[in-house]
Amino acid sequence: MLESFIPALMLAFSPEVILYVAIGVFMGVTLGAIPGLSGDMAIAILLPIVFFLEPAAALGLLTGIYKGGMFGGSISAISFGVPGTPGSAATAIDGYQAKLKGYPNKALMTALYSSVIGDSTSDLVLIFLALPLAIVALTFGPVEFFALYAFSLLLISALTKGKVAKGVAMAALGVLLAMIGRDPMGGTLRLTFGIPELAGGLALIPVLVGIFAVSELIIQLSKAWMARASRIMDDTRQKAESLLGDYDASRDKLTFKEFRSTMKATWIGTTMGTLIGALPGAGSSLAAFISYGLAQRFSRNRDEFGKGSLEGVAAAEAGNSATSGSTLIPLFAFGIPGSATAALFGAAFILMGMTPGPRLIYDHTEVIYALFLILIYANLINLILSQFLLPFYSKIAMIQSRILLPIVCVLAILGTFAAGNSVIDVWVLLFAGLLGVVLRMFNFPLAPLILGFIVAPGAERALRQSLLIGRGDWMHLLSSPIAIGLYTVAAIMILTFTLVLRDKK
């Protein structure tokens, strides 16, 4: 074991590999910051070059992009309220509010630190606990997964600013939108209204960017237009978010005290992210939302959530970044890719002639040890490089909105198109934007809708698989202690929130 550690060390810290990691981080942060584009996409595009690179250099590049992209998504989430990646949807809730209040830099720094803490912890877990955790992950079958999905839906809906009914309604709407397309079990078409292009369902990126971003853009643009037409300056709010002159950079520095106050949320996010990341099929967005929900539950400043709470940013970011190490656990332990990113890493291994699975580490000890080392120090590079890049990005966030918004709008449309090479996705984006405007006007929370949309396909599959396996007996859903535990906690929580902690009017 030790004799291969020294060559792995030399491999991981060769100047060439370090350079590739740094290039990867830079690309990841920048791409992740563009709404619609994600690190996953960059990895997919760059896959063929692993044919031509040394394994360690190739893995360094991919790791860099992945980690940079994870954090980069939060830049646009905080700066424009547009989640750059699905994982950063939860970050947008509080991050964008923080920016509107005039401290984007604090939010970005919080996101960076919690992201790096979550990520590093998750990497250590991958390195030392991959095998034991993988066995736990396998005990999650359809019954347990359905319970987890139900739990997360209830948790998020119930937590929405005390408006439980509106939250549940939005989650249900998200589930309904996710049901458009082909029935995953029977293959028949549902809710497509005879439009053949909807057969594959609505894609996540256009719905996400549309609901969160395009709706915001439409509202901002119409505001700007109204202001111009009536020649009345739209006061306070407009000022706070648009004028560079009003932005006081010296007040917008994250203090150590503030950093410390977010630590509890960061650790909640780190724990949940690492655990959920290890489950095959549950993604970073789910981890971020659950972490956000739990951090709110256990926070002393619960009321600040949704209004620019740094704790909210920390929990969501730690939650999504902490999946990055553990999502590789099923890949290393069983050769099962647990997420889209893990599938791309799996493909990269295959392209390099290494079969993902338990023997990977014995057959290619040096390269895998080098990858472990890269996973750890890529976080450092991410920290340093992003520290350097953030001042520029947070300035961009403070550019006047009538200049910024059209640019973001164009980027969102381009990014959406590029993600699936599909024109329908662009229409979905615009319609989702209009839907978002209507929902915002009636004060519906948007996060439960997105969560419903994200978990619905998995939840439906898990439910129907459970019923198939249980021969149609609904009691089969209660056949596992893990599932019963999750349902009990969910029931207690929803009762607490609806009866005890209700918003008093």
Added chain:
Amino acid sequence: MFHKIKTSKKVATTAVASMMALAPGITAASPLSNDPIRLVIPFGPGGGSDITARVLSATAPEFCGPRIDVVSMPGAAGLEAVNFVRNAEPNGHTLLVTDYGPIVTSGFVDDVDWSHDDWQPVMNFTEWLPTVYTRPDHPIQSIDDWVAAATAEPGSITFGHASPLGLVHLPLILFEMETGLENIHVPTSGGGETRSLIMGGHIDLGMTLPPSIASEVAAGELTALGIFSEERSPVLPDTPTFREAGYDVVLPAWLMIFATSDVPAEAVEHLQDCFMEALASPTAVAMSNRVNAGIEPLNAADSTVLYQNTVANIGGILREIGEID
């Protein structure tokens, strides 16, 4: 995105082309222009089709002339890719790389404005052999065990098979049609999920393609029961075929390159020749071995026979189970 790139690339391709003209024997009377060739795949990146297509895109430009791009269009369950190729200019520059699902099965069950005759095969990459497998501590360890268990208690065995009517589901339907056995069909999101459900003990059997389980089977961590093909798989030499066990059920899948039928014959012939030449090159062979793609190219004529057989075969199954009339 394409349009944007196109204009800037044009300059680059002309420059490359003028250099190419100096290279002997390549540009001689090619029916293709200098625009890039696009291999459109109806699946997401990173899967078997993507990896196989990339072997070709990395090696064939030298033989075919223009640059080759792999474009992934998973939208509308793959039909977006099919329609994109169908609506492209019929000049041999836009080709579809697919298994039989989005073209043969969809051509039957989906409401599409093309028929199976609107496509012509250019080349076949490989044949994929659907394989039934389970975990090693499961009581069912052979085809006979399975048949015995399913006969003793019909409808008691859970079988994971990715998307309904797909490559690793239709063989199960065909097998049940032949034998009259009944199993519980559990659709999953794909090979990865099927495998974790089997390894976690949530379902009994599953179906996949040999390369994805070969090393686990060799190490004794999974058991391959049988393969729905005429001959054994080279990567699973110890696994019998269903035919050997006495059940004449053969339904291999393939990965084929298609052009629309209005693409001129000389363009298709040129593509077939240069693709096959490229895949026979030492670089392509080395790459194919490294990624376990098992590339064994068939020319256009042989691929056409295979395609037409599959159309007849799948049509028969779908009619039998009442999916189409």
